[in-house]
Amino acid sequence: MTGRLYGIGIGPGDPELLTMKAFRVLRSAQVVAYPLSDSALKLARSIVAEYLHPEQIEVPMYFPFKLEESAQPYYDKAAETLAEHLQQGRDVVVLCEGDPFFYGSFMYLYSRLSDRFPTEVIPGVSCVMASPAMLGTPLTYRNDVFMVVSAIMSAEDLKKSLAVADAAAIIKLGRHFTKVVTVLKELGLYDRAKYIERATTSQQRIVPISELDPAEVPYFSMIVIPSKWQP
Amino acid sequence: MTGRLYGIGIGPGDPELLTMKAFRVLRSAQVVAYPLSDSALKLARSIVAEYLHPEQIEVPMYFPFKLEESAQPYYDKAAETLAEHLQQGRDVVVLCEGDPFFYGSFMYLYSRLSDRFPTEVIPGVSCVMASPAMLGTPLTYRNDVFMVVSAIMSAEDLKKSLAVADAAAIIKLGRHFTKVVTVLKELGLYDRAKYIERATTSQQRIVPISELDPAEVPYFSMIVIPSKWQP
Secondary structure, X not given: OOOOEEEEEOEOOOHHHOEHHHHHHHHHOOEEEEEEOXXXXXXXXXXXXXXXXXXXXXXXXXXXXXXXXXXXXXHHHHXXXXXXXXXXXXXXXXXEOEOOOEOOOHHHHHHHHOOOOOEEEEOOOOHHHXXXXXXOOOOEOOOOOEEEEEOOOOHHHHHHHHOOOOEEEEEOOHHHHHHHHHHHHHOOOOOOOEEEEOOOOOOOEEOOHHHOOHHHOOOOEEEEEOOOOOO | OOOOEEEEEOEOOOHHHOEHHHHHHHHHOOEEEEEEOOOXXXXXXXXXXXXXXXXXXXXXXXXXXXXXXXXXXXXXXXXXXXXXXXXXXXXXXXXXXXXXXXXXXXXXXXXXXXXXXXXXXXXXXXXXXXXXXXXXXXXXXXXXXXXXXEOOOOXXXXXXXXXXXXEEEEEOOHHHHHHHHXXXXXXXXXHHOEEEEOOOOOOOEEEOHHHOOHHHOXXXXXXXXXXXXXX
């Protein structure tokens, strides 16, 4: 009997935003795997730290953050480590910030393992939903076109995409912040846009965009453009 | 002392997909309000039925489903009922399928009450995340443009919007299913598209699109177009 593989969404940062299902599966797994960021920070682990118990085997997985090409051997290696545990009959939980299938690294493990082992994906609360909740800003109404775009895109592509959106979330701001602000002004979206970083964590920060120092904008930040249809 | 108003996301249907925070707040509130659909079905209530206790005051709220214009007086009336409970010092929880600020009716209560009473919004798992998890289909990678569109839009608008998306969710299918399929074929997205209805509920159904009877497609169904970048 092999073990079961679980990709569990652990939500945006507040440990209480795990679903009850994710909590149950996490508590009962023998192996808990999680990605490390480039700076070797255990961000995903820190969200659920209070739920772990000492008998659980932890598997930190290092994935290069920026260069997609060179990450593949790291996914191969992590998948093999997890496969060994699964073959020994141990259930393995992979911690996924937000939701497992939404802009994460779990998919690279899923594609390598789900054919070989029984696999379950437990959806989670995305920062795309958590940020409007923290900002107190309803996001989408009725038949709005809603869009998630990455700030890494070129100004031209950002403009082309956002032009068809009624509401949007712009993720991965970091050093692309100034470019995004220029695009928002050109599209007439600047006045509606709201900024938040590290939503629902203890380091959450909400600042008017006009008061932000572009040099201080982290990767884990978001600009929310709420629907123009405010009731 | 007035009570507190909570809009809580209760997720897509599986009762275990409530967050631990939503569960805690729900259990401790004196008043539980929820929308009724046109057919007077207590869909939201049914998701959390096992968590309610008999001392809680229930407030079913009828909102007309289809005609937005005439819904405003119903929102006014529901808001006044909730305001009376809040003024009496009772905490009021409003059940929101999926996430409170994402295509829901909670915003209409929020806009009427959040200025007058302390209000908290607890984000939830959206069916947009839950459906790919149930389908076993990773949704978005890296710098994908992700989009949510409503099937109610015209074929022309659907085409214009989806043309800029790398991945998408098409919601509220119902009687618009055939139109959507035509659009997907024209855009070359048909082969990637996957169908699911009532994701994570006991009535969940996954069917290949080619085998669907258009007359049977319910409102609570979705077509997921996963990213073209599959690992």
